[in-house]
Amino acid sequence: MRCIFLLSGENFDLAREEVLALAGTEDYWMFENVLILDADFRFERLAMARKVYQYLFECDYKDLKRKMEGFDWRKVYERNFSMRIINLSHVKLHEKEAEFAKYVWEKVKEPRVDLEHARTKIEIIVTEEKVFVGKVLKEIHHEFHKRRPSVRPEQHPTTIDPKLARACVNLTGIPVGKVLVDPFCGSGGILIEAGLMRFNTAGYDISDKMLLKCERNLDFYKIKRFRLEKRDATHLSGLVDYVVTDLPYGKGSKVTDSLDNLYSDFLKTLWKILRYKAVLIFPSTVDHKKMLNKTDFVVEHEFNVYVHKSLSRNIVLLSRPE
Ligand SMILES: C[S@@+](CC[C@H](N)C(=O)[O-])C[C@H]1O[C@@H](n2cnc3c(N)ncnc32)[C@H](O)[C@@H]1O
Incomplete structure (x- = not known):
């Protein structure tokens, strides 16, 4: 089905790629935070989309009334309806929602309006360039703030927030039934989101203390299908389906003093074990491009995510060449 995705605002590139990875397509068009595919x-x-619509039509604002009048609302109408305008443009609109609702009212049999809980929620999304009209399929409410790291029983200073963790899991495009591995799992920020999405997961860490913390955090969210092991991420064997990991920031690496060596050893190991895709989160203090250039991985996408004044993160989606 052709859909409209209303993306949340922090990072449109990441939000778009999250949707494309799950839809398994590169075919889309996008106007500001409105993505159509x-x-x-x-x-x-989805972590970074707020709403998904069935695409009904698009037009210039000046043609909207004509298009609303011409559209066969009987095709999409169920039980009752509401009409809403979402104005993402800077132009003040003079028309009221009721003026557009009348086109639906006039076309369907036994029309009923329900502004609170309509079965047929029609929304008119106005961007600077175009207007999109859709029927709401899904409103996505994750309540990430209720899962913020500070409410977990165990903390880690560099853990990533749940919204970003979920977006990174989704970026791999991991389908149901595959296993997700975090080889530097720390207190489990990534494994929590993957677990809540019902993936089987495995987490490795070189520190017993971190593994205990991770287990406590996963138990706190009543996540069951995980395996935690004390392992050195630079010496892994066997094959893994998908990897998502937040690489160490310098402290706590017991393998080597040099972060560069740790990263390059890990990349060599990853090359041997990775079956499909990996999302690696690098601190911006590291020259990740230089390191990745020394590997044969394909960098499918990369995104820079702001953390605070002196730190941002570079998120890289890697795969093997075809
Ligand atoms: C940036 S933290 C991961 C944070 C994690 N995403 C979280 O939510 O807490 C990196 C972790 O890598 C672990 N680590 C460092 N060197 C390692 C190695 N060689 N093998 C496995 N784990 C290692 C550290 O103990 C630390 O817990």
């Missing part, structure tokens, strides 16, 4: 997956997985 053919998609069919469980939309509630």
Whole structure:
């Protein structure tokens, strides 16, 4: 089905790629934070989209009334309806929602309005360039603030927030039934989100203390399908499906004093064990491009995410060459 995704505002590139990874397509068009593509997956997985619509039509604002009048609302109408305008443009709109609702009212049999809980929620999304009209399929509410790191029983100073962790899991495009591995799992920020999405996970860390913390955090969220092991991420063997990991920031690496060596050893190991895709989160203090250039991985995408004045993160999606 052709869908409209209303993306949340922190990082449009990351938000777009999260949707594309799950939809398994590169075919899309985008206007500001409005993304349009053919998609069919469980939309509630998404971290960085606020709403998903069935695409009905698009037009210039001046043609909107004519298009609303011409559209066959019987095709999408169920039980009752509401009409809402989402104005993302800087232009003040003079028309009221009721003026557009009348086109639906006039076309369907036994029309009923329900502004609170309509079965047919029609929304008119106005961007600077175009207007998109959609029927709401999914409103995505994750309540990430209730899962913020500070409410976990165990803390880690560099853990990533749950929204970003979930977006990184989704960036791999991991389908149901595959296993996600975090080889530097720390207190489990990534494993929590992957676990809540019901993936089987494995977490490794070189520190017993961190593994205990991780276990306590996963138990806190009643996550069951995980395996934690004390392992050195630079010496892993066997194959893993998908990897998502937040690399060490310098402290706590017991393998070597040099972070560069740790990273390059890990990349060599990853090359041997990775079956599909990996998302690596590098602190901006590290020259990740230089390191990745020495590998044969394909960098499919990279995103810079602001943390605070002196730190940002570079998130890199890697795969093997075809
Ligand atoms: C940046 S933290 C991970 C943070 C994690 N995402 C969280 O939510 O807490 C990196 C972790 O890597 C672990 N570590 C460092 N060197 C390691 C190695 N060679 N093998 C496995 N784990 C290692 C550290 O103990 C630390 O817990």
